[in-house]
Amino acid sequence: MLASLKNVNSNARDGRLAILLVMIMLSSPMLSLIPAVSASGITQYAVQRDPAYISIGDLDCDGDNDIAAASSMGHFISVLYNDGNGGFKDRQDVFISNNDSHRAGFRDTADGVRIEIADVNGDGTNDLVYYQQNIRFVGGPHVPGNLTILWGDCQERVHKWDSADPIMINDPYLSDMAVGDIDGDGDADIVMNVHDRGFTNNFLKIFRGPDPSQITAQQTLAVPLTNGQYTDVMLGHWGENVGGIGFPGDCVDLDIWLLRTPPYNPGVGYSQGHYDNMTVLEYDCILGQFPNPLDATAQGVHNFKLDAEHNFPLYGIDISDTDDDGEIDLIAAVDGITGNISYATKNGNSWNTQNYVELGDYLGASIAIADVNRDGNMDFFVPTEVTLTRVQDSSAQNQTFLLLDNLREINTVEIILANPSGTGYLSSLSFNVGRRPTMAVPGQLAGGEDSALEIAIGQSDRAYRFANSAMWLDTQGWAGAGDFLSVLSLDNEDMGITEVSIAPASYDPATGQARLGEGTR
Template sequence: MLHTSESALNRNKEARRALMLVMLMLTSLMVSLVPAVSASHITQYAVQRDPSHLSVGDLNCDGHNDIVAVSEMGHFITVLYNDGSGNFADRQDVFISNNASQRAGFVDTANSVDVEVADIDGDDVNDLVYYQENIRFVGESFVRPGNLTTMWGDCSERVNQWDNTEITVSNPYHIGMEVGDIDEDDNDDIILITMDATATNQYIQVYRGTDPSLLTNQQSIPVPLTNGMYMEIRLGHWGETVQGSGLPGGSLGDCEDLDLFGSSEPRLTTPGSEPQSDTMTT
């Protein structure tokens, strides 16, 4: 009969004990992870480098929300199409540089900083609206104006085949953008908050659907700087009583109009002399 030394037996016992402890720890870890795994699912998808903003909406008329992302210092915006099961592997990069050549270089960067999905022309098909803040290069004595572009949705084409309309925005510094039907004509409108080239004057700029490029559909409203510079805007209903019949067929106060909410920060030109960063204006 083969005899095993007592020291070898002890080592075997220690090995079995260690193995059991490892299995127990792994089992405990797996059990602790079960609620997290069952409650959430994370999948990452690549877009262009330095993404600055994204928006969601149905871009191919299949009833499922897709994703569009814009990026700083690039030439493209990225569209991720939803396959209906929450999978966004179908990616398309849409070339938006002002240089039509695919060999566009650094000086042709689009620098798209904001994007929204909305039905601007009222055809029940979502459009894309993005803002391009053009780059100011070393040695230039002027600030390049920005571009506001609407890509007109088409259910029969992918986004890169959509027609587009470009608007030159004279105030070059972009702060924020919102979309919504502010005049209740069933067409979404575009609202920008911008600064002029001196960075001392601010404006709310309105571009109404169905055609934001028409001068008659554009409005520029100077923003008083009493409460500092506005750095964030949102559209929403304040809940005020409407002096009139409200919506068609409704009674007094039925109108849920869109109001503009703005959050301000102190002017950086004179630190300490401006209001605190807690001012909200409607």
């Protein structure tokens, strides 16, 4: 048996996602009948180690979206500049280690786990926000994390941008981070959830622009893990009255959406229960604060469940406003190890839950929601990791095992299109995108505003442990070897038809050979 330990550098939540795996050798190959699309192309771009998190935005003021990549357990972050045609050969690394010397060693690892492109100071130019978790050693001194902003400058490359003084994060272990304009003032704000070294408390931290370093622009909410761990942080409007008159504190704002686990105790671990608990905290524009979720008398705290029909963790979640009315009305999640995506739609003041679309025999690494083919309907993007296989016998009855079949040199991103002719979703379209994808970020990287979105895909090394404590490091030779991010190019011909064949061109970093099959545009 094998236990899956997601890369320890990804998030604190990854450490809790250990699941029993069983290696089963199959005597015959299995055929996966998954629709595929032509006229697509995948390009890999070398970056620093483990670009597990990426962000898209214009960094040189030329009107084209560029890509910024974090680097888990690395010393740098990377920026790939768009050449105007969707190519990203121009790369700029930024050294972020606390040791100023480029000879910095392992002990000086920055562990830059998050990066976001946003206009924090409201000057009309995008800035770069990154969080370096740093590393600590048993018996060594405590090392805080650093939240840093590089102020955008249209005339300079990113490594020459001025840096704000880093904000020290004393409880450095990051669960998740989101950036958006919370209060509608034109300045991007930062929300992050971290926990302490003893893994006893959540610390929900809010830093508001234009100067997040000011104490008056900060708020911290401490929530013990005995109330559950916040694994995912998202921003979106709940739907409270914002008419400009009536209730004090109402405004056009972004509220905090949190996914919460069952209670956790360091001595015994997670309690029995569901991992589908949602908490929404409404922003109060008068006070400039979010309510404390532990205050039973606080207004603007909403708790509800996604009604998962199992006790597995949700391996990714996203929210979306599908009808552009300013209110979140769709929640989608990787539904544990069921091989499904579960989604909930808002109906008045309640949520219609337990809706499912089949992902296939894959464990999804994350999920993103966007309208890829510009048909007005939101679609799902799911990078895949290991294979799910269901086994039935007289003693165990139905069990699901995680196998290694899907841990190939080239893994897939599954794109699940909304049904253009009715409700629900179509069968997933499978794209070869690279090894060990962690997240898929849709964005306009080439073509006009009405063309299909491109998808940038991050990746990371993995570590797996057998039940007998033997360990397999899935690093393709050594940590950071052959690391790259991928850009999947589509067009409206790809995504406008639902029954086509996929044959993308892809580069296999293990063999150095291209896998041909790009269709005619």
